[in-house]
Structure formats: C-alpha cells, structure tokens
Amino acid sequence: MAKRIDGKAVAASVRAQVAEEAAALKERGICPGLAVVIVGDDPASRTYVNNKKKACAETGIYSEEYALPASTTQEELMALVEKLNRKEEIHGILVQSPLPKGLDEKAVIEAINPAKDVDAFHPENVGRIMIGNFHFLPCTPAGVIELIRSQGIEIAGKNCVVVGRSNIVGKPMAMLLLHNNGTVTICHSRTRNLKEICASADILVAAVGKPKFITEDMVKPGAVVIDVGMDRDENGKLCGDVDFAHVEPKAGYITPVPGGVGPMTIAMLLKNTITAAKLQNGAEL
Numbered sequence: 001m002a003k004r005i006d007g008k009a010v011a012a013s014v015r016a017q018v019a020e021e022a023a024a025l026k027e028r029g030i031c032p033g034l035a036v037v038i039v040g041d042d043p044a045s046r047t048y049v050n051n052k053k054k055a056c057a058e059t060g061i062y063s064e065e066y067a068l069p070a071s072t073t074q075e076e077l078m079a080l081v082e083k084l085n086r087k088e089e090i091h092g093i094l095v096q097s098p099l100p101k102g103l104d105e106k107a108v109i110e111a112i113n114p115a116k117d118v119d120a121f122h123p124e125n126v127g128r129i130m131i132g133n134f135h136f137l138p139c140t141p142a143g144v145i146e147l148i149r150s151q152g153i154e155i156a157g158k159n160c161v162v163v164g165r166s167n168i169v170g171k172p173m174a175m176l177l178l179h180n181n182g183t184v185t186i187c188h189s190r191t192r193n194l195k196e197i198c199a200s201a202d203i204l205v206a207a208v209g210k211p212k213f214i215t216e217d218m219v220k221p222g223a224v225v226i227d228v229g230m231d232r233d234e235n236g237k238l239c240g241d242v243d244f245a246h247v248e249p250k251a252g253y254i255t256p257v258p259g260g261v262g263p264m265t266i267a268m269l270l271k272n273t274i275t276a277a278k279l280q281n282g283a284e285l
Contacts, residue, residue, distance in 0.1 A: 002251035010042035011263035022060035032277035040070035092118035143264025156181035164207035
C-alpha cells in the first residue's frame with residue numbers, strides 16, 4: 001500500500017516559512033504585496049481567488065483584489081496591468097485564468113513586468129526556467145517538487161514520466177525534473193505505447209485533465225505517483241487524473257485528490273511573492 005503524501009501538511013510548513021520571511025521583511029520596512037485580478041464570474045476562479053486572499057492574510061502578505069466585469073475590454077485590462085506594474089507596494093501580479101472569451105490572455109501575460117510575474121508565465125521567466133537561471137517557478141510544478149522532496153525521495157537518475165504537455169504544468173514540470181537530474185519523458189495525446197512508458201516510470205506525474213485516466217496497469221510497483229488533476233467523476237465527485245483506489249495498493253507513494261498537489265499551488269505562490277518583494281528591494285534571496 002502506497003504512502004499518501006499529505007499536501008496540506010507540506011503546504012503548512014511552506015506557509016510557516018513564508019510568514020517568517022514576511023515578518024522579517026516588514027522589520028526592514030518592506031511589506032510584500034500581491035495583486036490578484038479576476039475578470040468575470042467563473043465560480044472556480046472565484047474560489048481560487050478567495051483562497052489566495054485568505055492565504056495572504058494568514059501569512060502577513062498584503063493583498064489587493066481587482067474584480068472586473070466580464071464586459072471588460074482588452075484595453076481596460078491592459079491599463080490595469082500597467083498601473084499595477086508601476087505600483088510600488090505591489091510586488092506580485094496574478095491575473096486569474098481563464099479570461100472571458102474575447103480577451104487575449106497571451107498579451108496580458110506578456111504585459112506583466114517579469115519581476116512581478118509570480119505565476120512565472122511570462123516568456124522571459126519561461127526562458128529563465130529553460131536555462132536554469134530563474135527567480136520564480138510556476139506554482140504547481142514547484143509544489144510537486146516540494147512534495148517529492150518532503151518524502152526524502154531522490155529525483156536524480158530516476159526515470160520520470162510526465163503525462164500532459166501544457167505550458168502551465170506539463171512542460172515546466174518536465175524542466176524542473178530535468179534540473180533535478182531526472183531522466184524525463186513527456187507523454188501526450190499522440191504518444192504511442194503510453195501504457196508501457198508510464199509503467200516504466202519511477203516517478204509518474206499525471207497532468208492530463210481526464211478523470212481516473214491513469215490506471216493500475218500503467219503504474220510500476222513502488223512508483224511515486226503525483227496526481228495534478230482536479231476532475232469530477234461519473235457521480236460528480238471530486239477526483240484526480242489517477243484511479244486512486246486501484247493505484248494506491250500498487251504505488252510506493254501517492255498524492256490524494258483533494259489534499260495533495262492543490263494546497264501546494266497557493267503555498268508556492270506566496271513563496272514567489274516573497275521572492276518578488278526581495279528582488280524589487282535589493283534584499284538577499
């Protein structure tokens with residue numbers, strides 16, 4: 001039976017460290033600040049934004065919310081981003097996705113000052129991650145690495161398989177595993193022999209967005225299985241990309257959904273905000 005990796009516990013330790021660093025910065029007259037922009041009334045986005053605000057309050061990070069109507073124009077949104085770029089008390093800017101149809105998300109991301117891009121989605125930050133000279137890491141992949149490390153699991157030399165190639169999770173996840181000296185394979189919808197490739201993985205990261213997609217015959221006995229998915233099953237119940245009930249007995253380590261990767265995403269966002277405040281104030285990282 002696999003050991004469950006408790007994302008809530010690991011996230012709590014990251015948040016405690018963030019709170020300590022926020023307090024230390026405040027003693028030097030620096031109050032870390034995060035601006036969150038939400039456009040429209042997507043219920044999932046609203047939940048995420050509320051959770052982010054609450055997490056900021058709990059760790060001593062100053063936060064501002066900008067809730068814009070779905071009718072907001074591209075020009076209005078870009079003007080707000082530019083205003084936040086100039087605002088000295090704001091060190092991190094996060095524009096919650098997805099944006100309503102008709103708005104150009106790519107242009108918005110590119111308009112954010114890379115030094116305030118705490119999501120690490122700006123092309124400059126993506127390039128920095130590629131060459132290994134980065135300030136920020138995308139929150140979810142960074143959270144996955146933190147979870148793996150929390151168990152004392154060595155990534156170096158391991159066969160790592162990432163299922164999914166999104167810009168938000170799959171691609172940066174592969175790069176972070178590579179930076180940790182893992183041997184990495186990225187799988188996607190055109191991959192041949194998917195089952196066999198997954199079954200060869202010492203560390204398997206599922207980020208495909210399909211409920212219970214990873215079945216027990218795709219998992220090597222004793223493997224580390226990280227489930228990034230946040231899906232609904234046939235009964236409308238929250239589940240991940242991994243068929244947890246059948247994979248848990250076979251794996252060595254596994255993350256549950258909920259309570260696995262999810263709590264880490266916000267914890268790493270807070271960590272990035274602290275890093276941004278330090279960068280912009282010439283403080284030691």
